[in-house]
Amino acid sequence: MVKQVVHDPLFLAKKSVDAIEADKQVVTDLLDTLRANLDHCVGMAANMIGVKKNIIVVAAGPFQFPMINPVITKKSGEYRTEEGCISLEGVRPCTRYQEIEVDYLDQNFKKQHGKYSGWTAQIIQHEIDHCNGIVI
Numbered sequence: 001m002v003k004q005v006v007h008d009p010l011f012l013a014k015k016s017v018d019a020i021e022a023d024k025q026v027v028t029d030l031l032d033t034l035r036a037n038l039d040h041c042v043g044m045a046a047n048m049i050g051v052k053k054n055i056i057v058v059a060a061g062p063f064q065f066p067m068i069n070p071v072i073t074k075k076s077g078e079y080r081t082e083e084g085c086i087s088l089e090g091v092r093p094c095t096r097y098q099e100i101e102v103d104y105l106d107q108n109f110k111k112q113h114g115k116y117s118g119w120t121a122q123i124i125q126h127e128i129d130h131c132n133g134i135v136i
Contacts, residue, residue, distance in 0.1 A: 001029050002036040003049035007087050012047055015133040018069045019046075019053040021109050027066045030057045034064055041086045043123040045130030048087050056127035060120045068105035070128055073113075075100045083126055083136050092136040094129075096122050 006012060019026065026046050034044045034057045046055040054069045077098025082091040099117045102124060106112050116124055129136065 001032055003029050003033045005033070005037070005044075005086055006048055006050050009088070009135055011050075012087055012130065012135050013133045014047070014052060016045070016047055016052040016054045016131045019055050019105075023051075023053050023055065023068075024107075026051050026053055026055055027057075027068065027107055030055060031064055031066060034059060037086060038064075042119075043127045044086070045127045047130055054131045056124070056131065058120065058123050058127065060123075066107050067102065067112075067124070067127075068107070068109065070102050070104040070124065070131070072125070072128060073101045073103050081122070083122075085126070085136060088135065094126075094136045096125050100124065 030044055030046055033049055042059045044057050046053040057064055057066045075097035079096055081096055082093050084091045100121045101115050103113050
């Protein structure tokens with residue numbers, strides 16, 4: 001189900017908690033909401049739809065995929081950039097990494113490890129920041 005996007009910076013600044021299998025509907029709702037906003041959004045975290053769980057979804061080309069309880073385990077190639085967010089007005093400066101490795105659970109709650117670079121890595125870092133209560 002497509003959900004309303006949260007714009008409250010105080011709510012977004014609260015740290016999320018790990019998701020469990022009972023949160024599968026949140027994954028579906030988050031994917032539905034991302035797909036409804038693809039014309040101006042490339043990723044979302046569960047707190048952006050009002051749920052404080054460590055779940056993100058990422059749009060990479062024609063695909064959208066979830067990452068449950070994602071943790072960046074390796075990063076390299078630090079750079080400075082500016083980012084916008086569907087939950088906030090304007091753009092803000094931030095530090096990102098060109099290449100990252102992430103441990104996470106997939107939509108079936110199976111352990112995964114992925115290596116990401118470039119734009120996809122930047123999206124993942126932005127959304128993990130959301131889970132950690134970091135509002136750019």
